[in-house]
Amino acid sequence: MTRRTVLSVACAMLMASAALPAAAQTGGDAITVVLPEQPGNLEPCGSIMTNVGQILNQNVTEPLTVIDPENGTPRPKLATSWERVDDTTWRFRLRDGVKFHDGADFDAEAAAFSIRRMTSGAFTCNNIAKFGSAKLTVTPVDKSTLEIRTETAEPILPALLSVAMMVSPKTPADRAVNDPVGTGPYELETFTPQTVVLEPFDGYWGETPDIAKATYVWRAESSLRAAMVQTGEAQLTPAIAIQDATDPETDFSYLNSETTAIRIDTGKAPLDDVRVRKALNLAIDWQGMAELFGDDVLRASQMVVPGINGHNASVEPWTYDPDRAAKLLEEARADGVPVGTEIKLIGRNGIYPNGNEALEAMMTMWEAVGFNIDLTMLDVADWTRYLQKPFPQERGPTLLQIMHDNNKGDAAFTIPIFYHSSGQYATFEDPKLDARIDEALDLTDEARTKAFQEILAEVHDGIAVDIPMFHMIGYTRVGPGLDWRPNLTTNSEIPLAEIRLKK
């Protein structure tokens, strides 16, 4: 090979490389969405998992109801209205004229099939987790009416059904699939290890969306995803890191429904003393801590974010008062509480950006007021052993780094698991509080909201069973050609039909 040949080949490669990226870009009404994670599968029954839900929910598959991100209430989708017949029976009126992508009719039989498929246990269905132990009996009354009975009263069944995705009756009932067929505005074109492609469904019952084709790709690196939107290789990417959200024209922050906190193991001394738990809350310099979480982060006083039914806006977060914290500790010590006992602070690697640094800072602040803290960072599988019952034997007093996500519209998805004695994450046992929670779960409307708010106030001001930190902020980069803003539900869905093209 002569020198000239080598140079010619090199030049040709360079020119080809310069031309190809432009050719690979999408444009006009076709967009590329770059997600942080590869979806392992496309089973609609697992769409509460972020990487599946962001592709399927509201695009390929639709539920009977959707949660309004503004106020957390269920709104009509494939069900147009609903009524509670009695304590354990709900009746849903279904939308007429809806078809699945394979041509099958959406009716009461099809809706019953989808719900039975979800609850059958024939395969692993993550979405059923939202229903807890609720058992559903589904009966089509007529073509457009569906009746659902529950064993015990279920006042928020319409909200719960927002996770039940309707799939074609031709879908296998006994195994998970990767080729979902729903009623949504888009149908699945291809699913490969590199991409998922969605194209509009001609027979959609609603308005024709602006976006004519959506290609999903995935890159783990936040800076890379941000760069892809910057260069025009992609038009939208959710969940970029704070440090990559540098362009106010394209980077939008949103309350992402997650709340960070430290769960206090109230079953072990000295954490069984309320003064000690309050001292833990008072010893943290929250203003300093906020620097680790970003300017737009919202200080939390409870585990339920604003916009979710039951959030109590009148509960004030704990303020930084190290003197009062030290005084409370001294009082407890004087009463024989072993405040010098070593407390294990358990963190989870990668739980959120700067999560490790946050725990190191908190440990230092707690030790400054007289606590004896030992920090341990665990991977998710080991960490989960401390999160859920049965807790490890001989665990000693522990403080656990947690992050809780509730975008399903109701505090019922938070309060029982954290504060009821039978709750999976609960370390606190108080029959009186249990009774209040049970009572609240059976209520509806304003009475329900008020009861949840009172419980959250008591949890914070009275028994101080945890250390709420921040309601977290997510950042999404949206290309300049698109008119769309992220919201509370963006962690679980990115509805393509709501994305408009800028003229």
Place this chain on the structure above:
Amino acid sequence: MFGYLGKRALHSVVSVLGLLVLVFFLTRLTGDPSYLFLPLDATPQAREAFSRLHGFDQPLYVQFFAYLGDLLHLDFGESLRQNRSAMEVALEAFPQTLKLAVLAMTFAFALALVVGSLAAARPGSPFDRFASLVSLAGASAPDFWVAIVGILVFAVSLDLLPTSGTGSAAHWIMPVAVLMLRPFGLLVQVVRGTMIGALSSPYVKTARAKGVGRRKIIFSHALRNSLLPVVTVAGDLATSLVNGAVVVETVFGWPGIGKLMIDAIIQRDFAVVQSTVLVTATAIFLLNIAIDILYAVLDPRIRYQTS
């Protein structure tokens, strides 16, 4: 020669089987996959149902014999996460890594031979010092950092290459360049060292005395005799490329087996872990056999011994 290769192949099969048994038990020691597959707020009943459905509630030895029975029918299990055959998933990803690794290794090897030989021809010259600097930097720079800087420079600032992904020839340039850096850096050092030794050996002096040209002495006489240690190191580097590919595949969104293996380990997708180990171990054993054959081709003494 064929007898030797037959023995090597038999040893390889036994080793792969041993590895599979080891991987089976090691993965099971990591705990219950339901904690990672089900949402955090899944009920204990849901966890029990999951374990029952996938046989994780059975004693370990029962699971093991079931696994062996399935292996006899070439059933490698189903990916918990992907709803399809674990071997299908592994075999789909493996060629992507293989192509990347072959390209990276070929370029690294070829470039290192040229650069290392030229550097050895004039030890201490400006070119030698520059080559040492570049090769040491290449061998030591973290893949992750180089990849991100490469994206910022060539994709974001200069708009010459795509940031990531697959599809066109341009998509290959940065992943291959990043992946070849370490082997290139190390091989330049090895080539340079062995070539300096070869160039001062008696047969090179004899050739020089006979009036053989400089280029011919370097590339025909000295290089051929220096290749054996280079092939040894290159073989080791090639087998380690699967690990190196994890970073490159993660950053550039390359659908290869390196990232698949790491993800499967983290997610406790046991069948995929086993399948990826089986595929990569088989490939590494085949590569080692190929290197043995190459030894024999390069060095007649080895050929005679093995025959």
